[in-house]
Amino acid sequence: xxxxxxxxxxxxxxxxxxxxxxxxxxxxxxxxxxxxxxxxxxxxxxxxxxxxxxxxxxxxxxxxxxxxxxxxxxxxxxxxxxxxxxxxxxxxxxxxxxxxxxxxxxxxxxxxxxxxxxxxxxxxxxxxxxxxxxxxxxxxxxxxxxxxxxxxxxxxxxxxxxxxxxxxxxxxxxxxxxxxxxxxxxxxxxxxxxxxxxxxxxxxxxxxxxxxxxxxxxxxxxxxxxxxxxxxxxxxxxxxxxxxxxxxxxxxxxxxxxxxxxxxxxxxxxxxxxxxxxxxxxxxxxxxxxxxxxxxxxxxxxxxxxxxxxxxxxxxxxxxxxxxxxxxxxxxxxxxxxxxxxxxxxxxxxxxxxxxxxxxxxxxxxxxxxxxxxxxxxxxxxxxxxxxxxxxxxxxxxxxxxxxxxxxxxxxxxxxxxxxxxxxxxxxxxxxxxxxxxxxxxxxxxxxxxxxxxxxxxxxxxxxxxxxxxxxxxxxxxxxxxxxxxxxxxxxxxxxxxxxxxxxxxxxxxxxxxxxxxxxxxxxxxxxxxxxxxxxxxxxxxxxxx
Ligand code: SF4
Numbered sequence: 001x002x003x004x005x006x007x008x009x010x011x012x013x014x015x016x017x018x019x020x021x022x023x024x025x026x027x028x029x030x031x032x033x034x035x036x037x038x039x040x041x042x043x044x045x046x047x048x049x050x051x052x053x054x055x056x057x058x059x060x061x062x063x064x065x066x067x068x069x070x071x072x073x074x075x076x077x078x079x080x081x082x083x084x085x086x087x088x089x090x091x092x093x094x095x096x097x098x099x100x101x102x103x104x105x106x107x108x109x110x111x112x113x114x115x116x117x118x119x120x121x122x123x124x125x126x127x128x129x130x131x132x133x134x135x136x137x138x139x140x141x142x143x144x145x146x147x148x149x150x151x152x153x154x155x156x157x158x159x160x161x162x163x164x165x166x167x168x169x170x171x172x173x174x175x176x177x178x179x180x181x182x183x184x185x186x187x188x189x190x191x192x193x194x195x196x197x198x199x200x201x202x203x204x205x206x207x208x209x210x211x212x213x214x215x216x217x218x219x220x221x222x223x224x225x226x227x228x229x230x231x232x233x234x235x236x237x238x239x240x241x242x243x244x245x246x247x248x249x250x251x252x253x254x255x256x257x258x259x260x261x262x263x264x265x266x267x268x269x270x271x272x273x274x275x276x277x278x279x280x281x282x283x284x285x286x287x288x289x290x291x292x293x294x295x296x297x298x299x300x301x302x303x304x305x306x307x308x309x310x311x312x313x314x315x316x317x318x319x320x321x322x323x324x325x326x327x328x329x330x331x332x333x334x335x336x337x338x339x340x341x342x343x344x345x346x347x348x349x350x351x352x353x354x355x356x357x358x359x360x361x362x363x364x365x366x367x368x369x370x371x372x373x374x375x376x377x378x379x380x381x382x383x384x385x386x387x388x389x390x391x392x393x394x395x396x397x398x399x400x401x402x403x404x405x406x407x408x409x410x411x412x413x414x415x416x417x418x419x420x421x422x423x424x425x426x427x428x429x430x431x432x433x434x435x436x437x438x439x440x441x442x443x444x445x446x447x448x449x450x451x452x453x454x455x456x457x458x459x460x461x462x463x464x465x466x467x468x469x470x471x472x473x474x475x476x477x478x479x480x481x482x483x484x485x486x487x488x489x490x491x492x493x494x495x496x497x498x499x500x501x502x503x504x505x506x507x508x509x510x511x512x513x514x515x516x517x518x519x520x521x522x523x524x525x526x527x528x529x530x531x532x533x534x535x536x537x538x539x540x541x542x543x544x545x546x
Contacts, residue, residue: 054244058150061184064243065177066264069255072246073269081268086498094357098170099153101358102201105216106154106166109137119149130194133157145191148240152185154201162195166222170357172205172366177264179228186229187236198225203357203366211362219358219366259290277467280304280324284468285317316458323462329479329541335460336542339535342451345415348377348386348535350527351428352520354497361398363435371403371428372500375524376410377532382539386532392520396504404432404439411446418531420472422452453531461538476530479537483530489519496523 053075056064064071073080084092103109112125122142129135138155154166167182169175182198189196200223207218246253257273267273277283280303282296292313301307304324313321323330353369360370372393377386391406393399411417419425429447433440458470465478473492477484485491490499502508503516 054147054247056148056240056243058181058184061148061240061243062177062181064246065180065239067255067260067267068243068246068253069273070267070269071243072249072252073272075247076252080272082271084268087494090498090501095170098203098357099168101214101216102166102168102220103139103154105201105220106137106139106156109139109154109156110135111139112141119144122151143185143188143192145188146240148184148188150185150188152189158197162197163189164197164199165189167198167200167225169200169202171202173202174200174223174225174228175264179225179232182225183229183232183236187233198229199223200225205366207359207365209359209362209364214358278303279464279467282307285313285320286466286468286470287314288317288468316462320462320466320468324464327464329463330461331538331541332460335456335538338456338460339539339542342416342418342535343414344382345378345380345412346535347411347415347417347449348379348528348531349411349417349419349425350375350524350531351425352493352496352500352524353428354501361400368431369428370399371432372399373496373520373524374403374407375521375528376407377528378410378412379532386529388525388529390521390525392517392524393500393504394517400432400435404436404443407446408439408442413445415449416451417446417449418451418453418535420452420527420531421454422450426450453534456538457534461541472527472530472534476534480530480533483526483533485523485526488523488526489515490523496520 060071060074063074103111110129112122112129119142123144126138126141126143129138129141136157139153141152141155143150143152152165153168156164156166158164165182165185167178167185169178171178178200182200186196186198201220202223204219204221207215209219257270261267261270261274282288282293282302282304285292285304296302296307296311304321307313307321319330351371352373353371355367355369357366359366359368364370374391376389378389379386389410391403393402426447429443433443454470454472457475461475461479463475463478466474469475473485477486490496499516499520503513503520508516
């Protein structure tokens with residue numbers, strides 16, 4: 001930890017944690033407000049005059065830091081925003097769980113519980129709490145200065161005067177946009193005549209949960225943000241002025257979409273600004289860098305068909321370029337050699353996981369993935385039909401030992417285990433060996449048998465419809481269109497994690513549980529069946545060259 005790092009003191013009971021966890025799963029109006037506070041606190045109907053349109057909040061300010069056009073759309077065209085999806089809402093729920101737990105590190109704190117739509121009340125209540133010397137800590141304090149509104153996660157009174165501002169994040173480190181987030185709060189609080197020591201409290205990835213109670217001192221880390229925030233203070237008036245100038249104009253600023261559309265978060269106007277690219281767009285070359293894209297843009301080239309032969313590209317990019325230009329797939333001679341390495345019997349294996357910020361079982365650290373499902377297709381010889389086996393954890397209890405034991409019962413000791421992205425399954429097995437060390441030897445044998453179909457595809461195959469990606473979800477429909485994830489209730493790993501959480505947490509009907517269970521089993525089974533079929537397809541392509 002750095003010099004500015006502090007530890008907290010206190011314990012939280014498991015009971016309280018469980019209550020909190022269950023509570024956190026309710027999709028509440030409160031969460032939605034937190035998701036788009038600027039849209040909900042200041043709705044278009046409230047913008048009755050130009051003055052209110054110029055009002056800033058912390059979230060509006062941060063939207064403007066990411067992109068001034070995003071800020072403009074939030075205020076003047078919120079109807080263009082995409083609705084928050086399940087993944088975004090789950091991420092917010094997780095942030096809320098972390099935020100509520102972080103408060104327990106400041107016992108006796110007072111929450112400003114005024115309805116957030118009633119801004120004057122919240123500001124007034126905060127002002128009363130600040131004036132009351134008996135109040136040591138304020139949660140969700142609300143401040144308004146210079147027509148900028150901020151809500152502070154934690155404000156702790158220092159023994160010798162002044163306040164420590166603590167911004168809570170569910171991240172495991174300070175990110176590039178965090179200083180601006182804290183700086184705008186300090187700016188407003190300073191204007192409210194408060195002396196502030198700014199800091200940021202985040203999850204400590206190194207903390208190991210003992211399975212009984214959270215040690216808040218170890219689970220959280222508080223980092224001093226004084227120097228980072230200080231550097232920004234002088235720039236803030238100009239940044240604020242610039243945001244208000246943009247908001248006062250009749251049209252949005254002309255800002256081209258780019259990597260900033262997904263950094264630090266995927267902008268809610270992404271689909272509006274980024275229409276689907278045609279298959280031949282230069283941005284769809286695999287791993288194309290911003291530098292190369294700028295060089296192509298400078299020459300006015302947007303289509304892969306227009307890229308000259310002498311333009312610098314990597315081997316993989318040049319191959320993709322050739323495929324698109326000739327509208328033909330490409331299979332390298334190395335494909336036959338790669339497939340020839342495979343030793344039967346084969347196992348085609350896939351894991352599903354969720355990685356909660358707050359660890360749930362002994363030995364786990366924040367964001368450690370919990371393995372909850374596997375699917376394996378077995379094939380004894382190349383001529384045998386595949387057989388399917390599967391495991392799905394059915395409740396909230398620790399699934400790790402059941403997961404591992406059931407897998408060991410089917411995985412055998414001979415032949416290769418085919419996976420799509422070896423690193424993922426290898427690391428999950430590594431974690432299982434750490435948690436259940438008596439199985440480390442057997443797990444090591446499984447790891448030694450992993451064979452990466454993704455690597456074979458990346459090195460040896462390209463199809464114009466890959467659109468720059470080698471993910472199974474892109475490769476499969478391009479090569480084997482009849483096998484598709486379209487119309488599946490669960491269609492990717494993230495959705496699988498969300499469906500499993502819903503299923504095990506018991507807040508859905510039995511009918512819904514059964515539906516989620518089936519969707520999960522269908523999805524994971526398709527992942528391994530897809531590998532079986534893909535290997536068949538590539539074996540044929542390696543032989544025939546088509
Ligand atoms: S999608 Fe990109 S360009 Fe459009 S508003 Fe969002 S960040 Fe700005």
